Amino acid sequence: MSDKKVRVRFAPSPTGPLHIGGVRTALFNYLFAKKHGGDFILRIEDTDQTRFVEGAEDYINESLTWLGMNIDEGVKQGGEFGPYKQSERKEVYVQYADQLISDGWAYYAFDTPEELEAKREAAEAEKTKFSYDMNTRKDLNNSLSLSEEEVEKRKSEGVPYVVRFKMPENEEVSAVDMIRGEVKFNTAILDDKVIFKSDGLPTYHLANVVDDYLMKISHVIRGEEWLPSMPLHVMLYKALGWEKDRPEFAHLPLILKPTGKGKLSKRDGDKAGFPVFPLEYTSPDGEVASGYKESGYLPEAVVNLLALLGWNPGTEQEMFSMEQLIETFSIERVNKSGARFDPEKAKWFNHQYLINMTDEDLAKRFMPELKEKGIDADSALVTQVVSLVKERINFISDLWEQVSFFFVAPTEYDPKVVKKRWKGDVPAFMAELAIELGDVSDWKSGDIKEAIAAKIEAKGLGFGLVMNAFRLALVGGGFGPDLMTIAELIGKEETIARIKAAVEALA
Structure with a gap:
């Protein structure tokens, strides 16, 4: 690696929500x-105005902020290399497009979309493929085939044109990709890409090369879908005289569908019920796409999950804080092949982060849901309650189902448990137990258990049968943490009231 200062950019287009593939690219950068x-x-590449979506830029900023990626320079943050939005840099690109034309590296092309479509159709009819390249450019409508006077005339008359890069003939070019090694190509198989459009804006190719150079970007780390563009970008650096300042390239592997072939899409998430965007997103036509944040994922879990999609730390360690990831990360350990996304692994990471959270923090995050349900619970009680069930949850939203009975008495009883446990002498025993528990002076789990055990022994009933009936009375089913702890926490009066209510309801 060179000794110049490391400067990387994440350069999304504001065309909608940020896919987690894009988030992973941002994270690796x-x-x-x-x-x-x-x-x-953070640079906003908005040169394709036809695909611009209002609010998408704010969404990108909010997503990175939520995930803990602090942006050093950007549209909102400022910086000495701005503006950081390509639509605000138009004049910059005109200058370099003109330079490429005057140096013989680019040319004006006046072909209409209809003319080009006709060429494509004619080629298809002959079972070939039309390409605007060194073999066809001389027969097309451009400044290489037209006279200088004709070119100037068309320009002065406002005839629409694009600027195309003039790919040299039969030249061997090589570049090193930090993940894939040396990449070689011959210019003979490359077409003359449009680098400047008729709307006065550059295409991605020219804009990103110019901006990377002017912003002193040292490394371009992007998705492998940009690998086919690498030869053109290498040639643009050469044509502009910037070869020695060319950044190093690294093309990241795709994130693949959980099953089958191809890269992960929104459709895969919709079908299997998991998000593919960091935050919930509402499209201009009102369609809502789920986000990791709103689905209950912790940002640390999402970061941890994405870091291990395509990167291998070289150890068995799976849990990493952002600080540990920064310390451990190396581009050399990024895989060449695609990384398969596993929604269950995503839940597993979230579960790990929840069980490692302090009970106080977990309780604090759960309190708003209790308030929403009209429950004004003591924070010390909530802390105790969540500590009993945190091993059983993947999301904070799972807590209510696991602990509701600590705050609200059951109004229904699981019929399967009733049929199996509430039978024979049990109902009568429970009615008596409600009275006897009134005599327990020190309402602690050990004393409660002792009192019930003595009563069971006196009546000669099965301990398991009675305990399951007792659980049914307190929680409404056959689930929940340690039963005596439940009784202790809901209190003596409430425990007795629930037993009486069950006896009455199930009579």
């Missing part, structure tokens, strides 16, 4: 920058 004491830049 962030980890790489922080590992090497560098800068993480």
